[in-house]
Amino acid sequence: MSEPTTTTFEPRIVAFFCNWCTYTAADLAGVSRMKYAPNIRVIRLMCSGRLDPQFVMTAFAKGADGVLIGGCHPGDCHYVEGNYKALRRATLLKRMLNDLGIEEDRFRLEWISASEGDKVKHVVNEMVEKIRALGPLDMPGKHKDWDKEMEELEAHINNSQQEEPAHVH
């Protein structure tokens, strides 16, 4: 959802980064004064294995144009197995999101270690460009549109019972 005053679309990406690798890498990118697109909102998780697929669904449903997950490289997980769990979930989730009509490029899982600040920059920039090309997802707007079909009848019902106390909902 872009600002109402401007017509250019700025993607909004929710990024879930693991505390031990990718979040530290994003930190490194920051202290190294690397510049990357300001379109991501980072949420720090202790582990990419903590990522409940519900978080991704909620992000999209509430207006995110993309979701990025960052975790430790295979074999490097602070909790040994967490990133494998993330990989298993992300594999199936990607397919399910696709079946729900969400383009593949809107959801991405990347392994980024604590030393790879430049990879954060590269991945974020690339994802922002791809989503910019796709355009806004705007699920809240879509859901609002879907529900417009109920307005006419609801208005009719509410008007026909003006004399009686209308039910509040």
Added chain:
Amino acid sequence: MSTKPKIGFYWCASCGGCEESVVDLAEDILMVVGAVDIVFWPCAMDFKKKDVEAMPDKSIVATLLNGAIRSSEQEEMAHMLRRKSQVLIAYGSCAHTGGIPGLANQCTLERIMKYVYEECPTMVNDQKTHPQTHFKDDGRETELPKLRNVVRALDQVVDVDYYIPGCPPPAKLLKDAVLALLSGKLPPKGTVLAPDIAVCQQCKRNDTKPQDISLTEFKRPHQILADPDKCLLAQGLPCMGPATRGGCDAVCVTGNMPCTGCFGPVSHVHDHGAKILSYLASTAAGKEEKDIGKTLAGIPDPVGTFYRYGLAKCQLRGKIHATGES
């Protein structure tokens, strides 16, 4: 006129199984009929819409409405019954979470109509006639309800007080709900009137569920002779029990069939399918994308499997179609 509390039953987009489940009360139905006045139940008794229209607002103590909302008529009835009832209960999976009819949210209405009236192999319709909402013949005019583009759960159309889950709900839950209504001991508004525990907790095989499940292949029920005493998930059958609300006494699993998730989620889960995906995907063996992908290919239709009864209440509510129309 009788002073017994008035109860109504109504159905919308549903199969009739919920109506059947009222009869499942067996002799307890006499207790219900003795204690309440059924003032509306079009499936079983002769009532008309105008009978309900004539009732004062809030004169029905409780209406149990089953079925999803797909047409303008169902929408209108939902609004009217909401107005006439003190308590509105979404009865059964379809009213609760959209149910099987909710799966239609994966297709556009145009697609469904085209298939049903033109392409379906059993349909002979050379003139490609589709049903119309207006019909005029010999001076008489008929109007039929419109189909909506989206299937909705009851609470996506009107305010709902309670939910009774299940496809269909077991008689015990209905009986408990009626007793709670009669005694006035009702839980907070919005409560699902079933235990807030997972199916696994009521499942007799729970003790055989391993701490870690690692599957190299998902199987379908017809492909194996399942051991009747062992956890079905451990045998490779995708069972929705771990992420699904109990209250059914795990009847399907007792019958050697995996849980399909009809009770919806427990209270702290707000996206049932995503939660099922979460645990089911993490049971896939392997650490390489290739191996994991191979195991997960055993779930060819994740939306239909994880949101079998709850697509309308999925946070995305169904497929986004490229044209922008749903």
